[in-house]
Amino acid sequence: MSEKTVHATVDDVAALAGVSTATVSRCLNAPDRVVPATRAKVMEAIRALNYSPNFGARALASRRTGIIGAVVPTLENAVFAHGIGAFERSLPPGKFALLVASCGYDPEREKQQIEALVARGADGLLLVGFDRDPAIYDWLAIRKVPYVLAWACGDSHSYAGFDNAAGMAAMVRMVLDLGHRNIAMISGLTQGNDRARGRLDGARDLLAQEGLAFRNVAEVPYGLESGARAFAELMTDRSITAVICGNDVLAAGALRAAHRMELHVPKDVTITGFDDIDIASITFPELTTVRVPHTGMGEQAAALLERLIEGKRGESVLLPTEIVARGTHAPPAARKRFAKV
């Protein structure tokens, strides 16, 4: 006990204000249950003592922390940085704070992070996608920790997200409508990543529906260089006139490779992205891509999770994606156009 606690406690405030600790507590947590005159006295005492409630004690007694946890693959990816940013901004200020953890796309690490956040008292969780060990969902259910899934949709869980497959299908539809038939795709790694898989499947299914298939599909890690290499590889097949990319970073890489190969975009080859992050409007030409409502999603996810935490029912939210037609698409050149089937 070499050092006495410097901070005023609720008892000090109560004593100074001449009320009970219960009243002090009420002033802070349910001000309208205290008569204004009393409240004024208490607030004055709080100010005088420079009091602020002890977090641990409050959490212990109220069984609530006001902390929400989020696990994302990485913040390096603008997609998640923006989504998390919007999510955080949408949380009622003062009421909730955001605990952020990243897992580097590693399912095992994601599990640890979820446990760590819950151990840190998270009242609720924001997770990315739905593809994970069912044991995790069981565990969350037992612990009664509400959660919202984002960047995906359609599962039996609560979500605020969008349809990766549909978004990509729309893009492929547009490319088909331009007349392309020899199409390749550069997909992100689909292993344990339902977003990447959804996009790939969405594209494949739409092609199949038209009796077509990709000439080739490269599945590569996230990254500019990764996209560039895959593109160079793919284009050794001289018949290919369009390359669908699983995200904007891969597309930007492909675009760079096209540059270096002295392929003219979009005259010689059409390249499309997905996400519509900043870089999509910085490339030359600017990237034709699928806009994902990252900001709206963050907001909706916050609202939904808040409801769940309060024990209310909350409807999942499916947000629309939208094609942003910029400069990297065109009809195939020097090739016979096919009528739409």
Add this chain to the structure above:
Amino acid sequence: MSEKTVHATVDDVAALAGVSTATVSRCLNAPDRVVPATRAKVMEAIRALNYSPNFGARALASRRTGIIGAVVPTLENAVFAHGIGAFERSLPPGKFALLVASCGYDPEREKQQIEALVARGADGLLLVGFDRDPAIYDWLAIRKVPYVLAWACGDSHSYAGFDNAAGMAAMVRMVLDLGHRNIAMISGLTQGNDRARGRLDGARDLLAQEGLAFRNVAEVPYGLESGARAFAELMTDRSITAVICGNDVLAAGALRAAHRMELHVPKDVTITGFDDIDIASITFPELTTVRVPHTGMGEQAAALLERLIEGKRGESVLLPTEIVARGTHAPPAARKRFAKV
């Protein structure tokens, strides 16, 4: 009391393992102070009961939360997203978790966020830059909350950062060495932003040292379009041969504007950035910029803050910046070159 707590407590574990609660606690917090045989029994009981310690109780009793808070202007800016990402990854897993808040460059909101994080029990804080109301520092001192400043340096506080002025001065030096004399700058808003101010001052001071000055300086908000507009404006002065930008986003905007004005970069005009974020290598031509060690900074900041939280002394860290010479710089065209003064 309609619903009994579902979770096992330390008492349950102690009972099942046939030890006291103190021993259970020690098994969790100081395993080496318990004999292996006992520890095994306890661990077994913990597993059997699916026990995990209550966060609030732990925080209350130990006066520690293992939570670190960070306030950044925004996660939309890749610079902060990367730094925070690296910071989070560098925190000893399981030992600390990261509470993230953003303030949108608003000092008042930053203050609120700092208070909110401390109220949430943050054991320590990561803040951006040193430019803030002294009252905040006083308040943190009274509360004995350790903190580390990042993205800046040289103040009397603990920091892990770099020298904005020096980094920018180096860039201006390079531009001078190329022969440019009619130089303009597009700076971020310096109001309440020591990083932007440091960069601007660093550039100005270096010029002054050579007996020169900027032909013109635009101070504009962060953003692509913002940079584009400023550039167009600036270039109405036909004598300008180089435009120094306060960050990569402004530079990318300037580059886009140059494109639209059919100015050839770097032949007609040199454009430089600062930060070296992803977009710097996606522009065409790729951007010549100042690399900032965002990742290393995040790591160092984490290490430093951890030391401070443990009550040890920690040395501030000054990280070097580095010029990345890519494709947007060249000697001034059709102009007499000046010898270096």
Add this chain to the structure above:
DNA sequence: TGGTGTGATGTAAGCGCTTTCATTTGGACA
């Protein structure tokens, strides 16, 4: 004027863990 209902406030019992201090245990040593 007394009964009664309503809203404000007080009383006090925990919440589940850590930690100090006391006690026990198990060897090492003579």
Add this chain to the structure above:
DNA sequence: TGTCCAAATGAAAGCGCTTACATCACACCA
């Protein structure tokens, strides 16, 4: 085999707050 010391363990006192319940004051109505 008996002493003594260090290491291991146990007992119990909080940590500072919330909240169920009790109490009180007061206005209203019959």
